[in-house]
Every structure is written in C-alpha cells, then in structure tokens.
Amino acid sequence: MDRYPITGRSLEWFFDIDGDLFERQYKRHLSGYWKWKDTPEGKHAERWRVFPENMGEHLSIDETSPSNGELYTIVTNKKARGREHSLVAIVLGTDSDEVLRALRQIDSGARRKVTEVTLDLSDSMNRVCRYAFPGAKRVIDRFHVQKQVLEAVQEVRIAHRWDAINADTEAREQAKLTGEKYEPARLSNGDTLKELLARGRYALFKSPEKWTDSQRQRVDLMFSLYPDLKKAYWLSQHLRAIFSNKKSTVDNARLNLARWYNRVAESGFKSFNTIAATFYEHSDEIINYFDNRSTNASAESINSKIKAFRAKLHGVNDTKFFIFRLCNLYA
Template sequence: MDFSDSMFSIAKQCFPKATIVIDCFHIVQRLCEGLEEMRLRFKRLAATEAKKEAAAFAQNEDRKAKQRAYYRKKHPRNKKEHRGRKRIRKQKYKPTLLANGETKVEMLTRSRNMLAQSGDKWGESKKERARILFEQYPQMKEAYSLICKVRAIFKSHITRKEAKEKLHEWYKEVNACTLREIKAARNAIKGKEEYVLNYFLNRSTNAAAESLNSKIKGFRAQLHGIADIPFFLYRICTIFG
C-alpha cells in the first residue's frame, strides 16, 4: 500500500492479522515528489530571472533608441547625402542558451520525466541534459543521488535487519544535507519504517493489484459508465478472473 493514512486504517480494521507493506514504488515516488517540488521551485526562480533579463534588455534597447533619436535631431540628415549603412533598429531579445541549446526554463521543464527515472534508462540527450542540470543546480544532484541510494537498497537482496541498517545510514546522510523537500519525504518514511521494512520479508509489492485496478478503470471507461453493477462485476470476473 501507499502512505495514505485512510488506507492504512482500513487495512488495520479489515485485515487485522495481515502484514502491512509499504510498496517500494510508493517510497521512491514520495521521494520523487520532493525532487519535483525542488524542480518547480528552481523553475519559478529561472522564469523570474529570465523575465528580469528580458526587461533589462528591452530597457537598454529603449535607451539606445532614445540616444539615436536625439542624435538624429541634433544632426539632421542631408537628403543628398548618401549613407553607407542602414538605420539601426531595435534588436530582438535572444535568451541565454545552455550548452545543449535550451534555456534554463526549458531544461527544467523537460527534466520532469527524466528525474523520475533511473539513470540507466536515460538516452544520450537526457544524459547531456542531466549533466548540465546538475552543474547548474548542485542541490538537485544531491537530492537525485539520495533517491538513487534508496532505489539501490530496495533492489538489493538483503534481509530485513540489513535493510534497516542501510536505511538508518541513509537517514544520517539526509540529516547532513539542507534539502527540506527530501527531509520531509524522509520523515514520512521514518514514520512508517516498520511497514517499509516489511517489504524485505517476502519482497512483496502491490504491482498486480495496481495493474488490475488500471485495467478495470480502462474497461469502465470503454462502457461510458455502469448501469447494471452485478452484471459489470460478472463481466470483470469473466474477463480478468
């Protein structure tokens, strides 16, 4: 199950003898949500910085235009005089581009799905974008590194006791950092640590239940609603049973 308190109370009441396991997918997802908050925060700052840069450029162009107008007023042009160059016009603003041809805002926007993936799933373009992103924002590199360490813990075939030791080592690393989003995710994991560690008993996940739930939702959407609930349940049992 996930970190939902309502689902937790339902499971405790309906299945009092069951072993509750916080799915490793939801643990990594919770950490990625913290990284997503960081990405959005840096994106807002980058957008504000880009607006200020564009405004400063426009102000500078207006100042140059006024200077040229003043010069033309003081030095009127003789119609018979031939000028060798064209009149200087206002230049169009061009934002600062990074090494991969993207602006900071574009890079942060396109990094959303990339940061939710493991590094071994990145292509060449994503690797280049990640390199530039982590150079520009070292805090995001630190946060992503901490998430990768949690992924490595859950991928390891270790006992519950060994997993607890590794998880406590990870807590210490998070304590040493200054990333409030990752610390908030750490607190959520620490609050339900016993249920998180239950994963290492049988390495059980709710992937099958999530898959079935997705199929049922898709089947319901195809029917555009349900008129006869018993018949709908019968069809689900027949198709997916």
C-alpha cells in the first residue's frame, strides 16, 4: 500500500476521512472563520462588505443570489476578469439607499476616479452609479437589452402555443363526446401544432445562420402559420444587428436605434412598445456601449461562479460563512 508523504499513513486512511467532520474542522479551525465572525468586520458581513483596495477605473454592478433567493448587489472590478481581487463590494438587497450607504465606506476620491460602470436596466442600479460614482459614464449592458426583446418574441410564441393547447383540448373533449378516436393533425415535419410551438422555442433565441436543419424547418413552419411571430423575430434580429456591427459609431448607432423604434411603433406589438419606451428612457446609457463596447461580462462571470460554488455545497446553510469564503476567493 502506498504511503501518504506527510503523515506516513496509508492512502487508504486519507480517503476514509469523514467528509462532514472535515468540513466542520475546516470551518472551526482551519479557515479562520471562527475568530473572524466576532470581529467588527465579521459582524456586519451578512449585510455588506467592501474592499476599497480592489477599486478600478472600470466597474460592473449586478445582483446575485447566494442562497434562498435572497438578492445581493455585487460590484466588481473589470480588470480582474472574475478572478482574485474582482470583488469591490457585496451588499444585501437591491435598495439603492442601502447600497449607497455601503459604497460610501470607500473614500470619495477613489470613487471619483471610476470612469465607467456597466449595469442593467434597473433604475435602482442606475441611481447607485449616479451618486456613488459621479464621474463615471454609465453603460447599459447590451445583452440585458437584447434579452428583453427576445423575451417579447417568446411572449408571442407562448400566446400562440396556449391557443394551440386549448384547441387541442377542445378537440379531444369533442372526440370523447362523439365516441371517436382522436388523432391530432401533424405537420410536414411530424410535429403537432403545440409540439411545433414548444420545440421551436430555442431557435427563436438564435440568429438564422446558427439554426440546424430541423430548427430551420420548424421556424419556416411557424413563420408561415404565424406571420406576427415572424415579424417579432425579425425585430429582435434587427436590434441584434445594430449591436453586432463592429464598425458602427455612436452617431450611426443612434440613427439605427431611432429607425428600430419606428419599426416597433409600426408593428403594433404592445410588449415591444413598452420595451422601446424603456430603451428610449435609457437611450444615452444604451448608446454609451458603442464607445468602448463594454459589457457586464465580469459581473456575470462572478455570478456564474457563485452559482457553481453554491451548487457544489448543495445549498447554503450558513450565509455568513458563505460570504466569508466568497470574499476570500474573489476579494
């Protein structure tokens, strides 16, 4: 039997360690958590923690959920690219006053040096950036903008799917009453109407060049049966094209977005009009994307790592300990 080099014991002993016992020993003795939690810093850790030493000129702000759906606002330094020294602040909740109170623990001179902050369409996040980083240009993440439009396309699809489900249910009930065997009509690709509208979901998130042959067939069928779905999809693709054009200047983007607003107004889609009104309200922050093409990718990177960390732990029982470990890794 091989020997473990440090203890001299067999490797079999090493692999027989009780996992739960090791976890408790790590928390109480090895990690330093037990002493830290009673320090002034540890006592308020569940509500907020800030790391002024991780400040940079380019920041991202987003919300994340470490456990039980409880939201935290998280500010990250883009330069660290989601690794060590990424975390600038983590604050319980999304209330702008609470987040501002925590961020003001950082020296105002350091906060004034921030030149750019990327964020989503949230009004509370916008207010936090306006007051916490007064010298920074606010840039709304393009993917949050596109996501809202794609959700509006899905609304059109879902409405048609419910109509198809209701029609199928009525036809089944009618067949029962007449004693006939019910066979739903199938389309040229073998799908029923409600199957087509369910299985076509993912294709509507993609641009046409990324469709597989089966997805293209489904989309062609959906668009021939539902012209309004086709119109909604192409509205989303026009917006995607505006953001994807790497040669587009700020002035060109402003003109193209104005044309897109006109198309939305002519479309008659209520949900699209609501979204376009929101975009128009935040037009300056959306247009700012075309200066440096900055996104909220660094914040999303931290979010995905937090979710993976949480999943690996099979959930979070002790939020303060989770925050402690999170800050040790990324702050």
